[in-house]
Amino acid sequence: MTQQTTAHWHAAAKSMKIRAHGIIGGKSTQAQSGKTFASVSPIDGAHLAEVPLMDSADVDMAVASARTAFEDGRWSHQPPAARKAVLMRFAELIRESRDELALLETLDMGKPIADSLSIDVRAVANCYSYYGEALDKVYDEVAPTGKDFFAMVTKEPLGVVAAVVPWNFPMLMASWKVAPALAMGNSVILKPAEQSSLTAIRLAELALEAGVPEGVFNVVTGLGPDVGRALGMHMDIDGLFFTGSTQVGKYFMEYAAKSNLKKIGLELGGKSPNIILSSYRDTAHAARVSANSAWFNQGEMCTCPSRLIVEDSIHDEVIEVLKDVAKTYAPGDPLDPATSMGALVDARHTQRVLGFVDIAREEGADVVIGGRKTREKTGGSYVEPTIFDNVTNDMRVAQEEIFGPMISVISVKDQDEAIKVANDSPYGLASAVWTDDLSTAHKMSSKIRAGMVYVNCYDADDMTTPFGGYKQSGIGRDKSLHALDKYVELKATWIKL
C-alpha cells in the first residue's frame, strides 16, 4: 500500500505527460485517417488525451507487422530461455513503473488508486513473471505408437494472435492474454476498450524496452465495431481471444465463422450466485466478505457476487451487515488512498446501471439503501452502493449483469432451493457457498454449474488456478498453465523407422 497522499496523486496527475498513440511495428502510430477520440476521466470529466481512432486500414498494418515478425522468427524462434529472460525483465519494468501505471489506470477508468497499486499493477507484473517462469518448463511428447514409428506431438505457436479486452481491469485482462501468448512465441495485437486505452499503450512501450522485438506486441486503439470487428473478421489472424460482454462475445463467434475460422477464446459476463447457509458458523463474516466482494471495483466485475442467496432464517442479519458495510463504500475521490469505491467508467455506463434501480422497483423489489448518483459536483460518475431486497430470481436484477455496485438479495427456504436458484441463469462464471458442513460444501460445489466455486470465501485468487465460465460466461480459460494451451497448435509428426 502506498504512503503517498491525495495531494501527491493530484499533483502527479497534473504533471503527467500522457502518451496516446497506437503501437505498430514497434513505432508510435497515429490513425492513418488522422482521426482521434477523446479519453475522458470518469473522476471529474477531465479531458486526458486524444487517442487515435483507428480503423480496418490500421488493423491491416498491425496484422502485416505481426505476421512479418512471426514469420522471420525474431520472437517465435528464440530459445525459450531467451523469451523467458525478456518476460521476466518486462515484469520488473512493470514493477518499477508501478506508480505511473496505477495512476494512469485510475485516471482512465476511475478505480481507487489504492486498488490500482496493490491489486492491478501487482497482479499484472506477477502475470508476466508467472508465464515467463513457466515457458521453459513446457515439454513436447513422444507418443506410445510402437516400435515401427516415432511419433512426436509438438506444440507450435498459433501465429498472429489478437486480444480484445474490456475496461474494468484494463491492464490485467490484457495481460492474462498477452503474457501466455507471448510466452508461447506468438505475435500479438492488443485492442484495449475505448474507455481505457492508456495503460495498454504504456505496457507495449515497456515490453519494447524489456526486449520484446518490434512487431511482436502491437496496440491498435479505437472503437469496438471498427477495430474489434476488423480484427475478428481478419483473414490473417490465427486466434482471437476476447474478454467482455456475452453479447459482443457472440459477435466474435460470428466474425470467425464469416472469415477464416480463427480460434476463438471467450471470457464473458456473469451473474454470480453467492449462497450463505445457516450452517455457516458466522453469518456476519460471510455477509461482510460478500459485500466487500460485490462492491470492490465499483461492482464492475465479471465475478461480482451480485446474487446473494440466503436462507430465510439468516436473511435479516445479512441485510443489517450489508447496510453496515455499505457505509465503508461511500464513493470518494479515487486519488485519495483511503477511498474504497471510486467512479464508474463513464456517464453512459452510469446511466445504464442506475436504470436498474427503476427496473427493480417496477418488478417489486425493495431498494434498501443506495440507488442514487452521488458526488455530482465533481463532474464525475459516482453511484452509491445499493442493496435490492425481496428479489426473486426471475426479476431482471437477478438475471441481467448490472456491472455496478448493486447486490440483489434472494431468500430461499433451504439448500435445494438455493442450488435451483443458483443454476437458473444463462451465466456460469463464479459462485460461492458458505457452510460448515463438509458434506454440504462438497455436494453443493459439485452441483453448481460455474467455472469457479468459492467455499467459505469469495476473495481467493492466484495465477495458478484457471479462470473462466460455464454456459454463456465463455469458452476456454485464462490464467494457470491451462491457458498456455490456447496459444498453441498441436502437431503430430510421424517418422517411419
Ligand code: NAD
Ligand atoms: P464489451 O463487450 O462492450 O467490450 C469489450 C471489448 O469489445 C472492447 O474492447 C470493445 O471495444 C469491443 N467491442 C465492443 N463492441 C464490439 C463489436 N461490435 N465488435 C467487436 N468488438 C467490439 O464489454 P465491456 O463493457 O468493455 O466490459 C464489461 C464486460 O466484460 C462485462 O460483461 C464483464 O462481465 C465482462 N468481463 C468478463 C471477464 C471474464 O474473465 N469472464 C473479465 C472482465 C470483464
